[in-house]
Amino acid sequence: MKHAPCIMKPVYHTRHIPEEHLDFSHETAIKVKANGLCDTMRDDIAVQLHKFDVDVVETRAVWYSVEPRSGVLDWSHLDNYFDAIERAGFKIGVFTWFQHPPSWYDPRHETHARLKCLEHGEESSVLSLWDPKTAEVYGRLYKELSGRYKNRIKYLYVGMYGDYGEVQFVQGVRHYLFSPSHGHTGFWCGDAHARKSYADWLQSRYLSINKLNESWSSDSVSCYNYKSWNDDFMPALPLEINSLALKMDFIEWYTGSLYEFCYRVCETARKYFPDTLCGIPVGCVNEKAYLGQIKSKSAKMASEFGCVTRFTGMAHLESFPLSNTVAKRVSGAAHFYGGKFANEAALHLDRENAMNALYECLANDAVIIHDDPQNMIRAIDIHKTYRNKLSVSRPVTDISVFYPLEGEMLMCLEPLSVAELKSGKVDPHNRRTMNTFFRECAELRLKADFDICDSHMIDDGYLAGIRELIILCSCPIPKSTARKILDWVRQGGRLCIYDNSDPWILNGNKSLAEISASAGVLPEHGYNNCRGGVYLISEWPVYEPYASILKKIAYKGEIYITVHEDYISTYKPDEETIEILKKSYFA
Secondary structure, three states, rough: OOOOOOOOOOOOEOOOOHHEEEOOOOHHHHHHOOOOOOOOOOHHHHHHHHOEEEEEEEEEEEHHOOOOOEOOOHHHHHHHHHHHHHOOOOOOEEEEEOOOOOOOOOOOOOOOOOOOOOOOOOOOEEEOOOOHHHEEEHHHHHHHHHHOOOOOOOOEEOOEEEEOOEEEOOOOOOOEOOOOOOOOOOOOOOHHHHHHHHHHHHHHHHHHHHHHHHHHHHHOOOOOOOOOOOOOOOOOOOOOHHHHHHHHHHHHHHHHHHHHHHHHHHHHHHHHOOOOOOEEEEEOOOOOOOHOHHHHHHHHHHOOOOOEEEEEEOOOOOHHHHHHHHHHHHHHHHHOOOOOOEOOOOOOOHHHHHHHHHHHHHHEEEEEEEHHHHHHHHHHHHHHHHHHHHHOOOOOOOOOOOOOOOHOOOOOOOOOOHHHHHHOOOOOOOOHHHHHHHHHHHHOOOOOOOOOEEEHHHHHHHHHHHEEEEEEEEEEOOOOHHHHHHHHHHHHOOEEEEOOOEEEEEOOOEEEHHHHHOOOOOOOOOOOOOOOEEEEEEEOOOOOHHHHHHHHHHOOOOOEEEOOOOOEEEEEEOOOOEEEEEEHHHH
């Protein structure tokens, strides 16, 4: 590296997973142990971590172990973890997992509802977010944690929900002793509190049961015939067999329920830890309906409460341009809402993937880089060379790619598959796949850096800050979002619809290009970077300032460039080199 300006450096975190929480009859628990997560404070490991400038060690506060008997709080485990972290010379970080109750607590689920699988009718051990008692449990435990440790905890990861305390529903984790016996990806809203919540939500929206029946039947071959608001409105499974209107209502309620609960958790955490540095773990690469997760909403919530948005999936797709797309989905939203971005490895990273991970952090302005001990030790040469040279400076671009959130959540797009993405075997004629979206984002990243936005961000005024919006796959788009895009185009914005990927309007029968033409903005074939409009393109144009920088560097191999507020960075995967260059070098 050369010409590096003196600016802010990222903070490095790692984690400790208590061995006594793990169920070693499952392979994942063995992998957790093998990646050094149970031995973080061991003397020889701690010495290595200090060489990597690790500042904070995160450990877990799980209700399952904090309250072994009713009304008896046992902090001895946390005391031991905290003492070991501080003896090893690190600051204390805590990740709260209050959704996992102890085994003695209401074992028959008679007084406190648990999540219930809509598909099988089986209950989880995870507390139902629709039961008001769940928020009460979180409030009591946060109060107790604060009263004992508030001045000692230097970083709080606000545990939300699901298996891992992230902003999502359960997925079926099995490798903890407190993991539910029944768990998988699916819809977890079968309990009585959830059913009543959905019925009340629908009644508030439609007022009349006849209007609900009409709406849900409008785009379906069959007719819905509910009689009263006491009926069961939960959808038949699989969700895809239902009408579009029903799916849209259900997903809006399901995701809305999760965010309403998580918002209350944030309020509670900030009440008892008002001045503590905090992060909100987002987790998971996909945004399927059953996860309930909308990453832009997570970033917005985190920003509102002064928390860093932490994405779990660093270098998950094992190539910089592919993984960068997922990270950019989170970092772009965090930056738009005035927050900060942190990046975390989900578990095992090979040495070959270490450079991808570090440049992903640099290119997305990660203020915290969270990695596991053995990941760092496995790539010790790379980390020794680059970690202390990385810096924090936001990427600057006026190009943005539209994220097909509604298509992914409504299951109109085929799922993301790591194997298919790596193989590149994607049907070029199928414009409605998430694989297509990720592969073409990766191709575009060689031509220019870009941001990523979705309909929620556009509704919040995102388009005012960009020059060009790119649509990469045929996907549904809300009518209100389409109107905002066309208003922006009329004001000089440039919309590029790539390779026949024209999106279709929800609750309508026209595409975005068609309503653009009917509004007097005729789509043009080709590309004109001098003025706004709607352009149908089949190949990537030459983008500035990327082209000028490439010409100056005169490098013929694969290279990725990011223009930051304070400098320009480059990454050459074949050479395993990252450079930070002064902007004046390209003047």
